[in-house]
Amino acid sequence: MFEPRPKEPDYAFLPDAAHPENNCHGLPIETVPDGHALRDQSLNINGDSAIGDNPNRYKQHGFYFTADNCIACHACEAACSEKNDLPAHIAFRSVGYVEGGSYPDYTRLNISMACNHCDDPVCLKGCPTLAYTKFAEYGAVLQDPDICFGCGYCTWVCPYNAPQLDDAAGHVSKCNMCVDRLEVGLKPTCVSACLAGALDFGVIETTPEQRQQVATQIPGFPDPEITQPNIRFEQTQSLPASMSRPDSMPLVYQKPSSNKTNTKHQTTVKTENFEKKWSLKKLRTREDPLVVFTLLSQLVIGAFAVMFASDTFNLGLISNSSHPVLYPSLLFALLGIETFALVLSTMHLGRPHRFYRAFNNLRNSPVSREVASLAVFYNLLGATAVVAIWPESMFGISADSIASIGWLLAPATCISGIVALYFMHTIYRIKARPFWNHWQVLSSFYGSMLTLGSLFVGLILACSNWLSGHSYSAIFEVLALPITLGLLLESIGLLFHARDMKRSGGEGEASLHKQTTEFSKTYRLRNYGLVLSLMAVLILSLVSPSGLVGLTLWLLLTLIVAVAAIIGRALFFALVISTTMPGAFFWRNQGFVDHARETGLAKMSQVGVLADKH
């Protein structure tokens, strides 16, 4: 058991205050009823089998933050990092701020934020390895770094930046609510360390002494509807109409002028001071492997679909009988590409050797579902390829009987691929990342599937025909349709996406703003690429050029399509802005992190920025 200090002061102890039965979302505050199997179990903290005597052990607890009082002295952050022995580049609790007004009528509102141990823990749902558990004890959402394989998906879905992906350690860790202290009736260490009467803790919906409000939101705090977080606020001092962030996020919090009754600040885009730039370097992100992985997987699935359709509907492009060598070779090539893509996505993990844990959470995690469905596709593709090269007889099974399985295999592979892409898209439908939470992700994935898959198969067949002296115009006559369809899907999706992001306001619009300023030139290059390739497909399929010239033209088109696709996908990852907490000028400021890496400041480990690995 945790050992309190001798003569521990009153402020460190949890009060036993009266609380309502249900929280503000209508959920019971009691986590499990009397007699429930989850009662009276030890938390086994560091293997200690004792059970704490906290009388409110089975009630949902949460932090209480008096925003008016916080002075950003960092005591809570330091006490937390000290207790949890954290390296400087991560923190379970961070203080950021928003500021507004003009001198001397100026207000700075500091916000200290850790994990909110949500009623609807999106981290827990999202984690493919099942590293998260919401405990009946205190309603604490705890994460086990020994299970985590470092995919970082929880850091994407959490709106509060609570899970900390430690790129040095290769896994995530997060606030543990100091359950060791709670077990002996003490408040968490951050609360006990607070020097301004700002941070408190207790059974949720209880109001600490001398406080009036139990608000669920303050400016800068994401919409509580996303996760139903267990944090309550007091913020009574009136704030300037516009509050800005000191970090590099292009967001401001604005009181709507038109609606006087609505006094809540709303997240809007900071539009000043932005030049139109290329920012090509910033296209490279930690998610680079995912750019390649998603595009290649879409290409493979698309290519297979084209081959399958051609065979099934007798389109005369390719079949095992018409191309006894090329057909299986292509299948194995696709298998090879997909293997490469999967390995790449695995290497993107902090702990690649734990990749098999990706299937742990099929019930809730879109990552698990994506991995599982891709695994199905991958295996079926492998089987299809093997069947395609089945000799007359092997292992006592004849080619004929195999062919009958093949007849079932091919459609199953095709369907599983399309399903896998659907699941792949659900990964990105994250409420805390409004820029991604749009159907455009799906249209883009299917668009890429059609365009890239068709071009891949088309080019190879055309080359083969050209080498053997045959005409290849028929191939592109057929494939022009899916290529055009894919490009159209992509373009229409983008149009609607831009329109909806603009309307949505907040982080989505901010991403869009970033797209049209910081990445403006890159973004336009991609759009020109899309339009150009659409026109080129139409012209090329109408003119139908032949020979080496035609082939070169189609190859050129493919290059343009590929470049546009890569830029587009890289933008997709580079542009997203989470509905995360405001940072400070140095700490939790992505702008400073980038700067420290670029200039070499990060080489001094005490700067608190992990030097870039690549």
Added chain:
Amino acid sequence: MLFGRKHKNPIQIADKGVVEWRYATCGYCSTGCSIEVGLDDSGEPVASRGVADADVNRGKLCIKGIYEHELFRKTKGRGDQPLMRAGCHDEFKEVTWDDAFDHTAAEITRIQQTYGRDSFAIVSTGQIMTEEFYTLGKLARGVIGSNNYDGNTTLCMSSAVSGYKRSFGSDGPPGCYEDFEHTDCLLAFGSNLPEQHPIIYWRLVEALEKRKFPVVVIDPRVTMFAQMADIHLTVTPGTDLVLLNALAHVILEEDLADQQYISAHTEGYGEFGALAKQHDPETASAICGIDAEVIRKVARMYAKANAAMSIWTMGINQSTHGSDGVVAINNLNLITGNIGKPGGTSLSITGQCNAMGTREWSSCSGLPGYRNLENEQDRQKIADFWNIDAEFFPQKRGMFMTEILPAIESGEIRGLWLIATNPMTSMTKTGLMRSLLEKLDFLVVQDAYRDVETNQYSHVYLPAAVWAEKEGCFTNTERRVNLIRNVCAPYGNSKTDLDIFNQIAKRFERSRKMVFPETAEGVFDELKQLSEGRMLDYSGMTYSKIESSRGLQWPCNDQTSPQGSPRLYSDGIFQYPDGKAKLIALPFIDDNERPCGEYPFWLNSGRVVEHFHTRTRTGKVANANKFSPTPYMEMNPEAADKLGINHGGYAKLVSRRGDAVVMVQCTQRVAPDSVFVPFHFHECVNRVALGLLDPHSRQPAYKQCAVGIEAITDQQAAAKTNVERRSY
């Protein structure tokens, strides 16, 4: 409700394996927090925590204290071997302690014999223990005999010392933190408690949660403290004295003064009243920038409160009339009868952990125990106690630190011994400092960190133990003597400062008939004997009693105050021979540099909570340093816009002294004609700051000067310059 895993692993929570906690007092600022350092089973210091039943901090610590255990073994740049070299451009060589001591003593002797006794100067600190200060004083005054011996406390506290002496006849803050619990009105001048003294701020917040009283903050910047205040007075830099005189004017004019107290306990009312009369709020308003009506309101509020208190820090002290500012605050409290009563006081919030210890016992400005060189009885008393000839003492104090360093230029000072102080970063005109230190015949740097910037120019480097690698006492802002138990052995082959002083003393013939106790507790006995019956009476203290009481406030003697004394002057008797405090008339002379066409901005400097002084310690504690790892400047966004300077980009600061490159943080916290730069960083604000000296205290006016600001086109080059100027 979702629960996740059915089969749960044991919960892993970091356990540092502390098996023993050792008592100490924080070694950063002067708040004087009791802190325990946790040792694991191999004896390594691995954790820090506040002492729950200590009256000062009641279990709390600020960010610096929370990570203080990292100083012992985890901060880079610690010195572990004495180093020597012939010239400051040669390479250092590791030497034995004996060689280092012998050579140092020989060089001191040589310089003194060649250029005179006072040509070797000693500049110490506010960071080491009281017992060490006392021993250094004995060595400097009684053995080496240089009158050019001072502490870096001249950079932070000498205005408070001087102001207390002028008003009350002696140094010594009369109040305590508990006064927050009793006061009915608080004025805070140039004091940003949340950043500088977060634990004192917490004590104030606790008092306010129990009982609301008005808080008035006087500060040109909208600090968090200003934001929390009921009234924030955005005073024009360098004009506090005018505001204070105007407050006195209103109080006297409206007959709100405590005439009974004035006549019973003060002297000089006539002249003071006449001067205050000239400072009507309207005239004052034009100078200090505070509306006349607001001045009247604050004056009335203050005078009418049952008990009212004033606190101040560097905003007052670091000014060309810092000492006058302190006296003016004392005046305000004297005319309202607010000295020595619960909730009524003039409380200077001190800077360094043991700034008080050096004021009391180091002999820098006089002789131990608040004794003066100018006083024949004091000289005789100490000479007898140390067993030396009283004639050996000079009869007047020598130069201040801020005079010693410039005196190198004229050759008056030939040799220098720096102890735990880093003028390369802390003094203004960095370039001039370099050429001064280069000029020295002999420079000894004694510091826990060998990468302290000043060490670039030393001939001998003596690696010292840090904080609780030693044992001894600190005195805090409220006169509380608190104990640091030895937590672990000095790092590598470093030695305690006490040991270093004793060893050097042994190298001089003159020390043979004197006593230099080897243990800190042995030295403490001398302090008790020398303080008995005086205002700063230690006679009722012992190490074990200090530890069990979590510190004792002097005066503390066995007869009248065995548990110490929260306040001074409660009886209205002051330290002047006539027992009366002095009301002093303070005409305002505006002698500071002011913004002009070429240099249109006020430059203000100050502290941030995560750093201490020149960052030799906190710059290496990653979990503190990360909150401001590189220097920055707060600038008003409108001013920045006009100059084409971007938030997060670099700009150039220029003044009549030089230039600096600094990252810009645009914020409305500062006025459009003002910028603020933290002072902690090497080769930054002090390349441009002015630092004129106060006539009484010789403290530099770091707080205000005029600068120009220029946009930088080549941001990459600016970033490179910034990186190159930092080694931590």
